[in-house]
Amino acid sequence: MKISGDLAKEKVVVKKPKDVGRLFNKSHFGNMKKNGHLEINLLEAVFLKGEGKINIYEQKKSLDFHDLVTLADKNYKDFDKKYLIFKDLRSRGHAISLSKNKKFTFEDFKKQFIVSTFSEKDTFDIDEIISLINTVNQENQELWFALVDEEGDITYYKVSLVDLIGKNKEHSYTKSKGFLLENRVIIFDRKTSKELFEKEFFGKPFADGLQLSIVEALFLFDKGYLEIISEDDKIISRDKLEDLQPDINLRSVVFHGLKKRGLIVKTGFKFGTHFRAYSKKPDQTHAEYLVHVVEKGFISNWAEISRAVRLAHSVNKEIVFARVEKDKIDYVGFGRLRP
Numbered sequence: 655m656k657i658s659g660d661l662a663k664e665k666v667v668v669k670k671p672k673d674v675g676r677l678f679n680k681s682h683f684g685n686m687k688k689n690g691h692l693e694i695n696l697l698e699a700v701f702l703k704g705e706g707k708i709n710i711y712e713q714k715k716s717l718d719f720h721d722l723v724t725l726a727d728k729n730y731k732d733f734d735k736k737y738l739i740f741k742d743l744r745s746r747g748h749a750i751s752l753s754k755n756k757k758f759t760f761e762d763f764k765k766q767f768i769v770s771t772f773s774e775k776d777t778f779d780i781d782e783i784i785s786l787i788n789t790v791n792q793e794n795q796e797l798w799f800a801l802v803d804e805e806g807d808i809t810y811y812k813v814s815l816v817d818l819i820g821k822n823k824e825h826s827y828t829k830s831k832g833f834l835l836e837n838r839v840i841i842f843d844r845k846t847s848k849e850l851f852e853k854e855f856f857g858k859p860f861a862d863g864l865q866l867s868i869v870e871a872l873f874l875f876d877k878g879y880l881e882i883i884s885e886d887d888k889i890i891s892r893d894k895l896e897d898l899q900p901d902i903n904l905r906s907v908v909f910h911g912l913k914k915r916g917l918i919v920k921t922g923f924k925f926g927t928h929f930r931a932y933s934k935k936p937d938q939t940h941a942e943y944l945v946h947v948v949e950k951g952f953i954s955n956w957a958e959i960s961r962a963v964r965l966a967h968s969v970n971k972e973i974v975f976a977r978v979e980k981d982k983i984d985y986v987g988f989g990r991l992r993p
Contacts, residue, residue: 657702659694661712664729666699668692677702682749682763695752696726697733701741732773739771739800742808746993757789759800767796774803778959780952780977784984787815798991801956809990811963816974816987818943820916820933825853827879832871834884837898839871840864841880850874855918855936867921868899869909876910901947905929908947908976911983922946925965927973944971950979963988 657673659666668674668684674692677683683702684694694702700722702708710717727733736752736759743750749763760769768790790797799811830846832839840860841847847864850856856874857866866874872895874880882890896902905928912919918932922944930941944966952975966973967990975986 657708659710665693700726735802769798771800778954812989812991816985822916832880832882839866907978945974947976
């Protein structure tokens with residue numbers, strides 16, 4: 655026998671104790687009132703009606719599914735998106751309800767996770783995302799993102815601040831000379847080249863020497879281990895190095911930050927990111943992280959983010975967005991999720 659309820663403004667009221675027990679005690683729908691009645695919201699009502707579990711009446715007139723959808727769409731912003739995600743997660747056994755915190759969309763009955771929902775046309779805003787993470791961390795819950803595409807398919811991500819830690823120590827080196835050749839710096843000293851490559855995997859062998867990327871050369875320059883010389887034998891200043899690549903300062907901050915955390919850092923260009931990072935030496939493990947550098951205020955579209963997460967997942971790595979705010983770095987990790 656189906657549960658029955660009566661429409662009262664923007665709620666559906668269930669009165670029979672047996673029906674109340676089935677919905678509230680067993681499945682965690684709605685809110686209990688002092689009189690023992692149960693109020694369920696229109697989103698829950700549409701779901702239950704769609705599942706064939708409830709009859710709903712307005713002044714003794716039975717409402718069909720279309721009637722409820724029309725009413726709910728008038729009362730909820732982005733109803734279609736909310737309904738698709740609510741239906742999917744409920745069908746997967748998650749007892750979720752609309753979140754009391756307006757920053758989020760859904761919360762789990764067991765207080766294990768909170769869900770923010772987006773459509774593929776929404777904006778990816780790194781500052782907003784970090785704000786959401788910080789709020790959820792105060793509640794000691796997981797943050798899930800649910801994205802709905804234009805065909806109604808849903809992709810889920812687990813989003814968190816990541817504490818990147820490696821087991822590689824920084825070493826000291828004798829100061830040497832590097833020679834600038836367009837977008838790379840060459841060290842010809844065989845001993846120094848060997849030490850840099852073997853101890854921390856800087857650069858790539860270049861005959862008996864070593865070729866460094868500009869960001870690697872800038873790191874060694876900042877540490878006082880490298881003097882950089884132009885082709886006409888003049889010393890190159892840091893400002894000159896910065897002019898070679900417009901975003902070098904931003905990437906340099908993250909390169910320094912990752913090295914302090916004990917990671918080996920190499921270019922991530924082949925994966926479409928700025929860096930790939932290893933917790934151990936590259937001859938002992940594959941890179942665990944792909945790190946993309948962004949600045950405070952970074953905005954993008956979800957299609958780009960989806961592409962980055964999927965690529966990282968396909969090569970068994972975690973994508974991390976390193977947001978730089980002056981010298982502070984927040985590492986935001988995105989992982990594919992199957993709820």
